[in-house]
Amino acid sequence: MNRIKTALQTTGYDFAHAAWRKAPPGDYGTYMESEGADLEADGKHVERGTVGYIDYFTRDDSGAPRDAIEAALDGICIYKLESVQFENETGYIHYEWRFALYG
Numbered sequence: 001m002n003r004i005k006t007a008l009q010t011t012g013y014d015f016a017h018a019a020w021r022k023a024p025p026g027d028y029g030t031y032m033e034s035e036g037a038d039l040e041a042d043g044k045h046v047e048r049g050t051v052g053y054i055d056y057f058t059r060d061d062s063g064a065p066r067d068a069i070e071a072a073l074d075g076i077c078i079y080k081l082e083s084v085q086f087e088n089e090t091g092y093i094h095y096e097w098r099f100a101l102y103g
Contacts, residue, residue, distance in 0.1 A: 001050065004031055004101060007072040013056065013065060027065065027092075029056035037100055049102040054079075057092040066095055077101045 001017070008015040008031060015029040037049035054073075058065045066081070073079045079099040087094055 001031075001033060001052075001101070003076050004052070004054070004073075004099065007076050008054070008069070011065075011068040011072050013068065015054075015056075023057075027056070027058040027060065029054060029069075031055075037102075039102065047102050049100055051098065051100050053082075054097040054099060056095045057087075057090070058095070059091055059093065061093060069095070069097070073097070073099065 005015075005017065008029065013027060013029060014024050015031055017030070018032045019030060020028060031052060031054045033050045033052035035051050037051045039047040039049060054069065056065055056069060070079070070081075077099045079097050082096045082098050083094075085094045085096075086092075
């Protein structure tokens, strides 16, 4: 998970592992592992993996946060943008990625 943390820090956006005690006043994100994803071959354990989620909440509709986060993740994990939602109550655009990290 240190690779995910380090990559997200390069974006210049605020992220916390699991949850914020109190969300920052502006845009913010979280990341958390959700399950193991170990790989086996020929009946043997060959590599340990982790699957998790990254969520980012922004009012910036330019796509810049999405582009920066995906650029940071390129090459360190397998990821997929799972959903983009507009949250009426808060006015935030909520991006959600699922990632798989191996090695």
